[in-house]
Amino acid sequence: MTVLVTGASGMLGRTVAEHLLAGGSPVRCFQRRPSGIDGVEELLGSIGDAGAVTAAVQGCDAVIHLAAKVSFTGTPAEFDRTNVEGTRLLLDAAQDAGATDVVYVSSPSVAHDGTSLVGAPAGPAEPEYARGHYARTKAAAELLALARSTPEFRVAAVRPHIVWGPGDTQLVERVIERARRGRLPLLDGGTALIDTTYVDNAASAIVACLHRMQAAQGQAFVVTNGEPRPIAELLDGICRSGGVQPPAWSVPGALARSAGAVIERAWLALGRAEEPPMTRFLAEQLSTAHWFDQRHTRAVLDWQPSVSIEEGLERLAAHYRG
């Protein structure tokens, strides 16, 4: 079974490709920059380019779709083009090419309205309540993807929550970098309990989903390590693995949330290209509980995480020790 992986230049896409290869599947990767993964067929191109997408899916039996615009900055239209239209293009092309299975890699933020989530089920994607353009467009894309699912053309969504691991530029390196500069506060003492996903677990869950499409099609699954931890403890572990001092100061979450909203607007108004130091979404993520009920996911995908948080942190430390 040949599998197309879009967005394989990121940490998760690369790991998914590696897991597929290890399982004996031929893998084709499709993204704008070279992935550098050994043993895969590589096609370069943009997810918004119909011709390139059509070429990419030719001869593939299944598709794992990770390519997305994840940054904070950008116009709403840019998010829509890549995340919604790109997904639509890919689904059309895959179906035309005779592929039978699509796993859409989504995010729990598609169903997150900013309130705390405690042992929560996956919940339906709600673009109108999502926080920010990324979550909004991922939600819209997930809805349209799942709506396409039939027994002949099966689509499922996997939503890994806060993926981290060696080589992660989204979370790990930012945390370490900020802590190094003494610019990483805890919000409300960092006591909110949150779920995270070590990258290999997210990848193995996505691959497991591909093997369980008969049961999984039409559904969305939140995937986590199933080990919720206080945010302060996670940040502490990441910082120690990266060889920097963990944060020792705390600011009230409510203050950070409103400050985040102000900074967000200012950043956009100023047209700054880099990520702002704090956003409302980030402040919410860092100050409210969000952890999930994993029973349904584990039962349907017939999957268990294989790397605990503790082991993941050891691997992270080994990575930074070089």
Add this chain to the structure above:
Amino acid sequence: MVALPGVDPSWSTYIDVPSSSAADAPGTSHRWHYLDNGLGRDGTGSAKGTLLCVHGNPTWSYLWRSYLAAGLEAGWRVIAVDQLDMGYSERTGAFRRLEHRITDLEDFVGAVGLPGPVVTVGHDWGGVVSLGYANRNRDDLAGVILTNTAIHQNPDRPIPAPLRLALAPGVHGLGTRTSTAFLDVTLSLARPALDRDVRRAFRDPYRTAAARQGIANFVSDIPADASHPSYGALTTTAEGIRSLDVPVLMMWGPHDPIFSDPYLEDLARRMPHADIHRFERAGHLVQEDADTASTAMEWLGIRSIGVAGSETVRDSARQDVQQDPRRSFQQDTAYLPLGARIPELAAGSAGTTTAVAELTAAGTRTLSWRELDDDIRAVAGGLTALGVGAGSRVSLLVPPGVDLTVLIYACLRIGAVIVVADAGLGARGLSRAVKGSAPDVVIGIERALLAARAFGWPGRRISVAPLSPARRTALRVEASLNDLRAARPTDPPAAAPDADADAAILFTSGSTGPAKGVVYTHRQLSAMRDAVETTLGLGPGAALVAGFAPFALLGPALGATSVTPDMDVTAPGTLTAQALADAAAAIDATVVFASPAALRNVLATSADVTAPGRAALGRISLLLSAGAPVPVPLLDALQDLVPSAVLHTPYGMTESLLVADIDLTGIHAAAAASGLEGAGNGVCVGRPVPGARAAVSPLDGTGAATGEPTTAPGVTGEILVDAPHVKDRYFRLWRTQQESSRTPPWHRTGDVGHFDAEGRLWVEGRLGHVVTAAGGVLTPVGLEQALEELDGVHLAAVVGVGPVGTQAVVAVLQTETAGRRPRLADPPLAAAARAAARDRGVDLAAILAVPALPVDIRHNAKIDRTRVAAWSSRFLSGGRAGSL
């Protein structure tokens, strides 16, 4: 009617009903509004019968919406009327008195044509109307359900102050009709407060003064005395219901400024076969405050009321109240009254030896067996002379010692029911317990009598100590204990009470929710004595230091000499080693009963004991500690203080004082049996005592104990016990009693645990504290013990946060170094705790360090894990958690 929360619009119905009431001219017809769940109305499904619900003042049929919904589920047609001039029924313009309202209800029933059998359901003054109907319409009547109502006003007592106010000239019309004050005050009685929408729904039919005329008239129709026009109708009903032979359920919210416990007590005496459940936290609007609807449906089922079964119930309703026929221990076993040994010993050669002694700062007081027997007889006679007798409830608010011993055995001798609540409940908890037990007589020390006045406890009052005349008047005290002794009644002594009549109501410690009254019969109390005697080998000749109340009171029953040490009984932690030694020396004691908290202080003060004190302690051959788990290191340390003693830690609860027993040697042996199937994970409490059986009802994945009773090793479940000395029932907690006895003949203890392969029982915590993680259910005690072995950890609580079945497991540690504020544990401690949990297959989501965990007042040991869990849940959600 507009759309209202909780009401299916199709339930709302109107009907024109010809009136036969004397309030109306002949030929008058009135338009009634009522709610009808319609079950079986159009041949759709078949109903078991009809619940006829009657609201009071100033509510309307909306009050019964939960009954209409619950009835659909349970197969009952439910019809809730709006009384005339109330709710959406017609404003008739006539003043409708009680007699008219009963006739109105009959007219309504006649017009609607209720399919029988009928169960009347009433609240407030609707309770009176519904009882009036029930009393006059017995053919179809299958049951009566009452909630916060009253049928009789004791002419010797004033009517409740709020009603006096509502009736006062100048207040009445203004409060009830002109303004919505009466309406608003009534609605404000809900605990917790009503939702806005619900409040609006209750107010909706009463928007104008004209619409409120019925409210005003209802208040005017309260017969405050015999001259009132409705007094006759009320009295006819009040007397008539004495002969009602259908099952009765009374559900009460005690926080009611009007229909308080004395009115419940009055109704209970008129219908002694009634099942009663007091929802301890609820108030006047008990339907809003508690789930009375499902309780009512459950009751209808258990009492087999309705089509198919109503006949059999009628005959047995009055008989099966006191005794559950399913109990495995039959009544024909030999029975020796609890106090029987006292006159025997008094008459024998040991008559002049010490029976009871009491050490106080003022000195030592002792009674020989003869003196004790004489004093009991004198006090019993005095109580009889006051009119206290079989079935009277006597609340004893007297600290352990000679007087309490005399009072207990005097009451039991004349068949009065003793009510014993621990001052450790705190003023408020104690007051709740006393009020709820509706005592006929309160006998107390002066402090208790002051509380009786301050909290308005019911019952006549007797002082233990002699009081000055002014003090007596101020505290409404009728007599002192000495007055009772001096009464010398001419009547012959009361006949021995029936073995299966109620003998005692003992209150639980209330460490998990409001204290519950536990009822024992005379036979069960005697069985308790026999269990202690057989298990511990205590009988005549033994001498014991009574530092722990429930067991201590059994001394005279066992024929053993007993002494109360000098301590503040409300705080067991005040018992010093020297006080214990002095008490032991006073009677040459061989046995000590004490709570873990007391023993902790004994150990802490052991350096100060004098040489003679040490010698007295050296003669102790048996030391018992019960009431809360006793840590093994504490027992090991105590062994040095009482080197000759065997240390026992019996396991039991207020509902069954002895379930299992083990000694320190046995505890060490159990701890060493690590390879044995089922050994470990919890506190080993030994094997069931002679005469008792224990089993567990296994837990399912949601933490509910649904499995068939088993003693298979290693299977965790709710601990069940069956013994002749298990309680008879809970007092006025019908639903709680049902729950605890739902698997006859077992009493369900609410504790969880398991057996090992050698038949020892291991206690793992409380059923309500079971954590349901995604990986399976987890009981707290085993992991807590492991965490308490970590450096710097004094006490540990393991709780779950999040939804049932996928909870995150949290350890809350009371540490030496915790600051004033709770926080996440330091990384080294968190890592150690996680490793300890992982060894037991548990993933700890968070480890919190706190300066103190909430523990019970009585034992200072039982952690309130429910509170810890709620707090942890807030703490780990981000934002403010408040204090623990």
